[in-house]
Amino acid sequence: MSFQITCPNCGPRDDSEFRYGGQIVPPAPAPASTSEAVGQRSFVSNLPVPQRERWFHRFGCRRWLVAERNTQTNEVLATGWLE
Amino acid sequence: MTASIAIHNTPLTESALPVTFVFEDRTITAAPGQSIAAALFAAGVRVFSRSFKYHRPRGLFCCSGECPNCLMQVDGKPNVRTCIEPARDGQIVSRQNAWPSADFDVLRVFDSLDHFLPVGFYYKQFHKPRWLWPIFEHTVRHIAGLGRINVNRVTEIESEVEHLHADVCVVGGGPAGFAAAAAAARTGASMLLLEREDEPGGHLLYDPRGACQEVGEDLPALNECRNAKVLLRTTAFGLYEGNLLGAFQNDRLLKVRAKQIIVCTGGRERPFVFHNNDLPGIMLGRAALRLARLHGVSPGRRAVVVTDCYRGEEVASELLALGIEVAAVVDSRPTSS
Numbered sequence: 410m411s412f413q414i415t416c417p418n419c420g421p422r423d424d425s426e427f428r429y430g431g432q433i434v435p436p437a438p439a440p441a442s443t444s445e446a447v448g449q450r451s452f453v454s455n456l457p458v459p460q461r462e463r464w465f466h467r468f469g470c471r472r473w474l475v476a477e478r479n480t481q482t483n484e485v486l487a488t489g490w491l492e
Numbered sequence: 493m494t495a496s497i498a499i500h501n502t503p504l505t506e507s508a509l510p511v512t513f514v515f516e517d518r519t520i521t522a523a524p525g526q527s528i529a530a531a532l533f534a535a536g537v538r539v540f541s542r543s544f545k546y547h548r549p550r551g552l553f554c555c556s557g558e559c560p561n562c563l564m565q566v567d568g569k570p571n572v573r574t575c576i577e578p579a580r581d582g583q584i585v586s587r588q589n590a591w592p593s594a595d596f597d598v599l600r601v602f603d604s605l606d607h608f609l610p611v612g613f614y615y616k617q618f619h620k621p622r623w624l625w626p627i628f629e630h631t632v633r634h635i636a637g638l639g640r641i642n643v644n645r646v647t648e649i650e651s652e653v654e655h656l657h658a659d660v661c662v663v664g665g666g667p668a669g670f671a672a673a674a675a676a677a678r679t680g681a682s683m684l685l686l687e688r689e690d691e692p693g694g695h696l697l698y699d700p701r702g703a704c705q706e707v708g709e710d711l712p713a714l715n716e717c718r719n720a721k722v723l724l725r726t727t728a729f730g731l732y733e734g735n736l737l738g739a740f741q742n743d744r745l746l747k748v749r750a751k752q753i754i755v756c757t758g759g760r761e762r763p764f765v766f767h768n769n770d771l772p773g774i775m776l777g778r779a780a781l782r783l784a785r786l787h788g789v790s791p792g793r794r795a796v797v798v799t800d801c802y803r804g805e806e807v808a809s810e811l812l813a814l815g816i817e818v819a820a821v822v823d824s825r826p827t828s829s
Contacts, residue, residue, distance in 0.1 A: 412734040413749070423655070423747070483733060 412483040417490055418470040430463030430473065457481045463491060513583035516593070522579035523788060525690075529555065529562045529575035530787030532585075538772045540564070540574070542590040544638060546603040549594075551772025555779035557688070558760065563638065564588060570639020578690070588639045599635065652744045658684040658721075661737055661750035663728045666694020669756035670714070676752075677717040684748060685714075686726045686739055694758055698778070698785035699810075764798050764824075777807035784814050793817060800824045 413421045432453050440446035454460070459479045466472055473491040478484070512521050515532060522531030529540065529552055539549040540562045550561040557576035565586045566572040574585065587594035602609060610616075618628035660676040662669045665687030673685045691697060714720045726746065728739040737748040761776045763769060773792075777799075780791040794817045797808045808818045 411732045411736040423749075 410483065412485060414464060414476055414485050415488050416466050416469055417474060417488055418472060419466065422469060426466060426468040428465040428467045430465050433461040433463060433475065459486055511579050511581045513579055513585055515585045526579050526787045527575050528566065528577050528579045528585055530783055530789045531579050533783065534789040539594050541587060542594055542597050544589065546606060547590065547597045547599040548603055548770060549772055550770060553775050553779060555775065555782045565639055568642050568645055570641060654744055654746050656684060656746055656748045658682045658748065658750045660752045660754065661748050662754045662756060664694065664756035664758060665692035666756060666758050667696055672754045672756060673720065674714055677714055677720040680719065682719040684750065685722045686728050687722065687724050688727045690724055692722065698781045777803060781810060794819050797821045
């Protein structure tokens with residue numbers, strides 16, 4: 410793993426400067442049961458498609474950002490601030 | 493080392509005095525710029541190492557840091573490629589993987605016992621009977637492995653990582669590399685050139701056919717460019733995701749991120765396959781030329797050139813020019829063109 414992420418503040422930097430903050434999942438409908446709630450919280454989609462993720466620029470500007478990354482090729486398609 | 497241009501900024505060219513180092517029980521004098529192996533060859537050493545398992549004698553073979561034949565212990569560091577390691581004052585050099593010495597190795601007997609030593613014999617044969625295992629372990633541990641690490645010595649190894657960024661990164665500082673680098677630098681792109689050796693020039697350094705004019709023309713052009721950087725004694729070792737090029741300069745790791753990477757690493761000669769082709773005295777044509785032209789050491793007096801291409805005759809004529817008698821040129825091609 411050695412791709413680059415373009416930080417909106419610092420520019421293109423190595424991924425080793427960042428901390429992964431997990432996938433951003435769209436809000437799901439209210440769970441009908443406890444097991445469904447557990448499923449929503451525990452499982453990520455993990456699909457080979459571009460996914461939105463949180464990243465923390467730990468050794469840089471120390472801000473959270475959103476990156477859209479293709480999980481197959483590690484290509485970072487777009488970055489922006491986390492609202 | 494990362495100033496705008498670092499060419500000729502090597503400790504080798506600074507002093508023009510000969511250096512002396514200790515080799516086993518001898519003191520060897522080396523000309524400035526000579527590698528350890530070249531100085532040893534000039535001093536009459538022919539067996540540089542012993543092969544890993546059968547302890548066959550191995551001589552200087554490639555003289556360019558690509559084969560394991562000249563691995564030695566240098567200042568407590570095992571497996572140093574002495575053919576590209578410059579000789580320095582006060583070095584302590586010794587051969588490894590032999591007992592009692594590399595010239596007369598008792599363990600050579602393994603070569604005639606090869607039927608009893610199949611692949612993996614060291615861990616398949618000796619575990620029975622169990623009470624003998626401690627003795628076997630002691631013996632096997634002393635015979636196995638290459639070189640010795642002094643566990644009491646704390647080596648001062650810098651382990652820095654440097655991140656470098658460029659538009660174009662050229663790997664190899666031979667004529668092709670320099671032509672590419674000069675062309676890239678002329679366009680205004682930031683350019684980084686990595687060269688493994690102390691001097692740029694590649695095969696032109698020891699092969700006079702092209703004369704050094706081509707590189708000579710490109711060097712001033714590169715020196716003028718502020719956006720060009722030449723790193724010497726830098727070896728690239730791998731290309732990773734996102735065009736990340738890994739390289740090292742001494743103990744420093746370089747992580748090079750370049751938009752374009754141009755590989756100009758040149759050609760390699762391959763050994764002929766025949767019985768006993770690993771014995772000392774058999775070397776690649778380039779090794780002979782490198783010994784003579786880079787280190788000023790004659791590779792021998794009489795030579796037989798074995799070839800399967802046009803290079804054989806070229807090597808033969810260059811050996812003749814160096815004053816070496818060429819007994820024969822053996823060409824394996826059915827008809828010579």
